Amino acid sequence: MHTEAVLESLRRWKEQPDQAQSQTTVTARADGTQAVIEAGPFSWRADLPSALGGAHQAPSPTALLLGALAGCAVVFLRDTLAPLLNVPVTDVRATVRGRADFRGLLGLDGVAPDLTDLTLEIEVTSPRAEREVHSLVQAWLERCPVYLALLTPMAVDTRVAIRQG
Incomplete structure (x- = not known):
C-alpha cells in the first residue's frame, strides 16, 4: 500500500484542485x-x-462490470480510504451477483435485457471496532465512482460511425 502517496496526492490536490481531474479512456x-x-x-x-x-x-462484459465493482470495493477501501481514515485493514473481499435473462438480450417480447437483483457483499477484516469499519464502508459507498455510476442513472453520449466495407 502507498499511504504516503495518497496523503501527498491529497495535499497537492488541496493546493491545486485542477490537477485532481482525470479522464479515463477505454x-x-x-x-x-x-x-x-x-x-x-x-x-x-x-x-x-x-x-x-x-x-x-x-x-462476459457483464462479469467485467460486476468485477469492476468488486475490485473497486477491495482496492479503494483497502489502499485509499483505510489509510486516509486511519482504519487499519488486513483484508477485504467482495462478491457481486446479478441476474440477467438471456431472452431479453435476444429481443424476445416482454423480456427485459436489464441486469437485476444486484447484490454486493463486502467482508472487511480489521482490528478496529465495528463502528469504525462501518464508517470506512460508508465513506466507500459515498465515494466509489463505480458504485455511484451503477446506483445513479446518468446520460451516456453515444455516437455511432458507420463505415462501408
Missing part, C-alpha cells in the same frame, strides 16, 4: 469472438457465452 476492438479492451498500458478480453454467439473464452 477502447475495444473485435478479435474473433472476443473484444480486446485497452486502457493505457493495460489490456484484457471479453467474450460472450456460446448461447449468445461467443466462444466463452473470457469473462
Whole structure:
C-alpha cells in the first residue's frame, strides 16, 4: 500500500484542485469472438457465452462490470480510504451477483435485457471496532465512482460511425 502517496496526492490536490481531474479512456476492438479492451498500458478480453454467439473464452462484459465493482470495493477501501481514515485493514473481499435473462438480450417480447437483483457483499477484516469499519464502508459507498455510476442513472453520449466495407 502507498499511504504516503495518497496523503501527498491529497495535499497537492488541496493546493491545486485542477490537477485532481482525470479522464479515463477505454477502447475495444473485435478479435474473433472476443473484444480486446485497452486502457493505457493495460489490456484484457471479453467474450460472450456460446448461447449468445461467443466462444466463452473470457469473462462476459457483464462479469467485467460486476468485477469492476468488486475490485473497486477491495482496492479503494483497502489502499485509499483505510489509510486516509486511519482504519487499519488486513483484508477485504467482495462478491457481486446479478441476474440477467438471456431472452431479453435476444429481443424476445416482454423480456427485459436489464441486469437485476444486484447484490454486493463486502467482508472487511480489521482490528478496529465495528463502528469504525462501518464508517470506512460508508465513506466507500459515498465515494466509489463505480458504485455511484451503477446506483445513479446518468446520460451516456453515444455516437455511432458507420463505415462501408
